Amino acid sequence: MSLPPLPPQLKAIQHYLKTATEHDKRDPVVAYYCRLYALQNGMEIDKKSPECRTFHVALMDYLERVKKENDSESIHNEVVGQAHMENYALKVFLFADNEDRAARFNKNVVKSFYTAGMLFDTLSVFGEMSEDIDKNRKYAKWKAAYIHKCLKNGETPIPGPQNEEGEEGDTAQGGAPIGFEQPDPSQGYSPAPGPSSYQPGPSTYQPGPSASDSLNLPGNDPSPNGAQPGTHAPPSTPQDPQNSTKPAPQQVSFNTDWKPPANTNGVDLNTQHYQKAMKYCKYASSALQYEDSKTAIDNLTKALTLLTTGKDS
Structure with missing residues (x-):
């Protein structure tokens, strides 16, 4: 079709x-x-x-x-779908971040940062985006524009996050060479801490040999529906980390036939309440993998509040 x-x-x-x-x-x-x-x-x-x-x-x-x-559960179950999309977007982001911090600057890095930013955008279909995801989304888009501009002008990009707001603000404001909306410089441009941010490690995403030959940026191709597979996306599917010092977030699977049990606290909870609580528990579990106790406690508190009061804090 x-x-x-x-x-x-x-x-x-x-x-x-x-x-x-x-x-x-x-x-x-x-x-x-x-x-x-x-x-x-x-x-x-x-x-x-x-x-x-x-x-x-x-x-x-x-x-x-x-x-x-x-019949994929990731398409029919919002909770599983969100986990799938978060994991995929973060793996693409991890590849770009590793290459950037290692000062391996090329069109693949620009393309991967740009694609990660777009994939982070899509997470809004599941509801309000978390602060960490939103911060990484802005960082990925800014990095794509910054590295692309440097390569275009024959300059050497600065690897990794830049802490000098004046310098990075000037770079991000300069002309939008790739065509996406630039993030607000006042927000700062460094990856978010916690489970949504990755530290340098072995690359988990390998670009194809011809991917660096040409970079298709927004505005270059007017036909969005006739694109050949692989011409505008990362050249290969991200793979699971092999030697990463910290495990990648695990995809969560839920039974679609599950029905909420009776609530012993007398609060009238429906399926949506329980699924939202499961989301919070998933976020807490991911935070614990990265030893981020503050985020884990915050999400577990939200889950408990929702289950005991029926209200989402």
Whole structure:
């Protein structure tokens, strides 16, 4: 099933659609949520003009068809889907961060940071983005723009996070060479601490041999739906860490037939309450893997508050 041409008004979502096309065979879950994000944002941009309505309806039909034909729990269960997307985005981010800190600057690093930023964007389909994820999202986008600008001007980028706000603010403000929205310099540009941030270690994501030959950046290709697989995405699927000093977050699996038990505290809880509590517990578990007790306690407290009062703090 093919989509109609993307209306000019919806140009802002074209690279999410391209990323989806590139992942159709590599990772259908990533492809599904990239298109879902594109749909939600496209409707916010324009859902009234005839051409945009036609495109949105076709994209909705496409997503419904994929959901019916794919029995992946990551597509049918929001909690599992969020874990899948977080893990994938963080692995792409880890590859770019490792290469950057090792001062191996090339188009693959720019592309990987840029793709990680887009994948972090898609996590908003699951609700409000955590502070750490949002910080890493802004960092990835800024790093992509910064390294790309340096390579274009024949300059050597500075590896890793930059702590001098004046310098990095000037760099981020300078011209938007890649075309995405630049983060606010006042927020600072360093990866978030805790389970959403990775430290340098062995690369877990290996680019293909031809990936550095050409870098397809936003604005270079006007046809979002006809892209050949692999031309706009990271050249290979991230693999699980082999020698990392800290384990990667584990994907969580839940039984879709599960029903909430009766609450002994007399609070009327529904399935959504229990699933949200499970999310908090998942975040706490991930934080414990990185010895981040503060984040773990915060999320466990939120889960307990939700289960005992029915209110999300």
